[in-house]
Amino acid sequence: MKKISVIILSYKQEQFIEKAIRGVYTQKGNHPIELIICDDCSPDKTDEVIQKTILNAPQNITVKYFSHPQNLGSTPNFYFALKQVTGKYLSFCEGDDYWFDENKLQIQYNFLEAHPDYSMCFHNVINISPDPIINNTPFSKIENRDYSTLEIYNNWLVHTTSVFMKTEALQNDAVKKTLVKTDLLYFDTILYMANSLNGKIRGLAETMTAYRRHEVGLSHGINYKRDLRHNQLDQIIGDYYGNKIRESANWQIFSRSRIALSACLKNGQFILALKHLKWILKKKGNLKIYLIKKIK
Template sequence: MKHPKVSVCIPTYNHEQFIRQTLDGVLMQKTDFEIEIVIGDDASTDNAPAIIREYAEQYPHLFNAFLHEENQGPKEPKEFAGRNNVLMLLKACKGDYVALCEGDDYWTDPLKLQKQFDFMEANKGYMICHHNMKVIYEDKSPEHFFNEPDQKIHSTIKDILEDRWFIATASTFYRNYFRNHDFADWHSRAAAGDWAMVIQLAARGDIHYIPETMGVYRKHRGGLSNIQSVTNVGFLKNRKQMFMDVNEWLDYAYDATVKETLSRYDEQIEA
């Protein structure tokens, strides 16, 4: 394969029901640049590895597949499940950009990657580009959009430090900073790995939002979002510590903003 411009990074675990839809959403992308699919199955106990192997054999020029025979962990705490697989995959991405899509989500717009690539190529001051997603539920709860109609087109690290999460993981498209740089030392201690990654990127450039719905975010019992929730005090304490670590890492450049965020975590933890 030629040097890929975009790496599609897909961490997956026990996604037998969903992984074909995920991969088909990637393979339907129409681009004028080379892509690679970097996928890591974290020792699934269902038939997902066989499905991934089938696709990798059919498209060997696109796939860099890691089919782990043992779960990469860590096993505890449960909020960190899948962390090692994800970090390994991010480092394996060779592209100038990385597009994330977990193995239970999928893309619906065949021009998604091209649209994000074109924006980032034309706007070098941005590190992240994201878009809206439809959120669907296994339990048939009402569907809705991930982003609100008033979602800002242009955001900065300050928006993230205000504890606003407006970037759906499967919409994330970023400059591959981690290809040549290590993760911050506090990253490994943060349960919310997507927050940790976005903070490090947003510290080096801005965030652009495309107000189009180009994918589906699936909420189900096996998803990490059910563990990483506001009802989990352990997770709240970990999130508070992350913001404290980030404040120091940023040399307290956003100290007032972070302190307001920390006070809200104190209220939730003590409730």
């Protein structure tokens, strides 16, 4: 059996990290697993929980634990983890999320082994939230079919916990040219799209992992300063892929900054408003599209 690498990134997740790790421990199939855990200098007891939990790892799992003495930030921590990967395949679980299907890795392993023309597969994920309206709802609706790069970019479809990919994609041109900035936001989207250079991408209808949605999450709530980083990500993606993806990226940047500009002016955040105005002027070609949509 080929080795599977699993990356778990953690920061201030003492309440959740043990469940994330044990979701990997319970996987059936007896694959050789390289479990890479990178804690980004958590100020709470995350490190203590990790140290205790990795003491009883199953025999088929080799744990590579890195506890950073200084906080790197989410993106540099991710880049660091990717450099530790030595497996044929790669999967992920954020420190506050978890896998609950013990056959997850086996199902995805079997698919990629049986379909060498595919580079990645992903599946349905359930939301876990204190909000009863969100709790136990699907993260997105994934069907048993192929997904295009444009679909993955335009729609928030692929959750980190669901990804299973060939690690050869880490060496392709898209990764080398787009995963370059240390302050990128939603850096995982770039990685998922990059797999399209190595093969097709498949969605699986099974629901096998959980996404915790809470206030400390990276994507929680409205944050117009964070939106500037999102614009930077979209710019890099649009520049690399071009064509329809570039058109979509330009529109998303324009729309996001238009909304942010209005809100920042109302809130008296004039410096932040100016930064968004600069993005709007860069994408001013979308103004005509916006006006036509508004009239309709």
